[in-house]
Amino acid sequence: MKRLVIYFFLWWCFSGSAFSQSARSGEMHGSQGLAVTEEILTELDLPDWCWAGAHIYEEVERNFRLVDGELLDTYFGKLPASGLNDPQHILDDEQRQVIEELIAAHDMKSALPLYVNVLAHGQKMALSEDDVKSKLSGMFKEKNAMVIFYYYGYSRGVNGYVMLDEQGFIEGWEVDELFLKSARDASLQVGGDAQMESFVREFSKRSFWLEQKLITPVRAEKNLPTNEHGKSNSSGSWDDFMETVRSHSLTLVLAFWALAAGAWYFLWSRKWRKFILPQGEVPTRLGADNGANVSHTIEFSDATVSLTDQYEKAQSREL
Amino acid sequence: MNLWFVWLEMKCPECLERIHDHAEECPHCGMTLERLSSAYEGLELEVHDGVHDVAGVLKLETRKQMRAAVKACEKQFEGVSVAVSFVALRNEQTLEAYGFYLMNLGEFFRGSVWQTEMVDGRGRVILVVDVEGKRVGLSYGYYFDGHVREKENFDVLSAGHASLLEGEMVTGCEQILISLKGLLKKAVTRANAANAVKTKKGVKR
Structure with a gap:
């Protein structure tokens, strides 16, 4: 009976009920704990074919390990320069690079910088929400930020916070929707390891609307003096133009020099360049010292004789 | 061909x-x-400032205009001199032979300075216009041997065809001279390249 139970247990494990297939490694991961598994297996007198290709190791992700102590400090210590914080090295180098690029692309366009903390699926923090908030406040010190806690392998379990310098933590259905819908879309679009990348991309896109709502544009419209028809006078466009010029000064200077060099070369070759005809001994003929060439001539006596006719005549003469 | x-x-x-x-x-x-x-x-062979008008088609003003056009044409060149000749040829005379004759026996003056001994005539180009036979052609000195194509020569002459048909000799010649400048640049560049190859071969030997 005992043996039957054990065989059933093994079948249950290998058929996927208790094991999950990782797309990243292509290996079987147990979820019952290494010690228990080993204990059970040693009691068994399994045939050799059962062991062929089998590897037993503990999968940390499934153990609901508590994030505390030093590990906790790594999440609430210094601000990560790249915006990505993965102290447990859950992501591989390639994934890390992709996520960092996405964060950088987001930060370039947005006034709400993105910070992504990566945790393993099923992990829990040994902090209450208030503690997390107070730690984040200490970290960001009244800066704008969107902080994500992403549980790798389960995008729908994501949570996070949006902070604005003066207002502190922003709450409301828009923020909830931002996280929920980004997670939902990511899980619908792709599966496996690409889900996090998809989530960050979706989140970055969706955060635009939140940013529009929360943050007043830096360059607000000016209160220009208006004429009697209520239309603003056009002096603003000059300021805009000058601002554009200032912001692109290096490009403009380079373009100017490139154009100047081009113009100088054009003028030099067309107007100033000296063409020197080489001189020396050349064969003479017909008793002439200077030249004895004969070229085709053109007639202009009759408008009905076209240049084409004359060209064809010259060609046939050459033949 | x-x-x-x-x-x-x-x-x-x-x-x-x-x-x-x-x-x-x-x-x-x-x-x-x-x-x-x-x-x-018996033909007048003196060419002053690159303009030779034995046909008598140029007035004082147009002569100046023609001289300016000749000067502009040869301005960028060293060793190249350009001339324009207006002539009314008789039946037994040909434009080609006349160009050849003027090229070799013409007396060329720059201002009042006789140029024939000072300037190498082998780098000369003469635009000959037969106002009687209504034909126009170009004669080149020996230095241009093998550096000018017939098609290019034809294109240069074509530049002034419309004006010449209208009877506007000076304008037609000016247009030809402007076009000739481009041809001369190509010819001189080719001559220099050929000269460089010749020198290289000489050094190797």
């Missing part, structure tokens, strides 16, 4: 048959410069 591939040929200016580049006289008609002189005797 397309004229683009044809270099300016060494031909007899009288009978237009091909001759050898060392021919002392035309093997077809026996023409030499000396024998040609009798046919063109």
Whole structure:
């Protein structure tokens, strides 16, 4: 009976009920704990074919390990320069690079910088929400930020916070929707390891609307003096133009020099360049010292004789 | 054969048959410069500031205009001199032979300075306009041998065709001279390249 139970247990494990297939490694991961598994297996007198290709190791992700102590400090210590914080090295180098690029692309366009903390699926923090908030406040010190806690392998379990310098933590259905819908879309679009990348991309896109709502544009419209028809006078466009010029000064200077060099070369070759005809001994003929060439001539006596006719005549003469 | 591939040929200016580049006289008609002189005797051969008008088509103003055009044409060149000749040829005379005659026996002046001894005539180009026979052609000095294509020469002359048809001789010649400048640049560049190759070969030997 005992043996039957054990065989059933093994079948249950290998058929996927208790094991999950990782797309990243292509290996079987147990979820019952290494010690228990080993204990059970040693009691068994399994045939050799059962062991062929089998590897037993503990999968940390499934153990609901508590994030505390030093590990906790790594999440609430210094601000990560790249915006990505993965102290447990859950992501591989390639994934890390992709996520960092996405964060950088987001930060370039947005006034709400993105910070992504990566945790393993099923992990829990040994902090209450208030503690997390107070730690984040200490970290960001009244800066704008969107902080994500992403549980790798389960995008729908994501949570996070949006902070604005003066207002502190922003709450409301828009923020909830931002996280929920980004997670939902990511899980619908792709599966496996690409889900996090998809989530960050979706989140970055969706955060635009939140940013529009929360943050007043830096360059607000000016209160220009208006004429009697209520239309603003056009002096603003000059300021805009000058601002554009200032912001692109290096490009403009380079373009100017490139154009100047081009113009100088054009003028030099067309107007100033000296063409020197080489001189020396050349064969003479017909008793002439200077030249004895004969070229085709053109007639202009009759408008009905076209240049084409004359060209064809010259060609046939050459033949 | 397309004229683009044809270099300016060494031909007899009288009978237009091909001759050898060392021919002392035309093997077809026996023409030499000396024998040609009798046919063109009596023509005024003095060319002042690149303009020669034995046909009398230029007025004072247009002569100045023509001189300016000649000067502009040869401005960028060293060793190249340009001239324009307006002539009314008789029936037995040909434009080619006249160009050849003027090229070799013309007296060229720059202002009041006689240029014939000072400037190498082998780098000269003469635009000849026969106002009677209504034909226009170009004569090149020896230095341009093998560096000018027939097609290019034709294109240069074509530049002034419309104006010449209208009877506007000066404008037509100005247009031809502007176009000639481009051709001369190409020819001089080719001559320099050929010269460089020749020098390189000489050094190797």
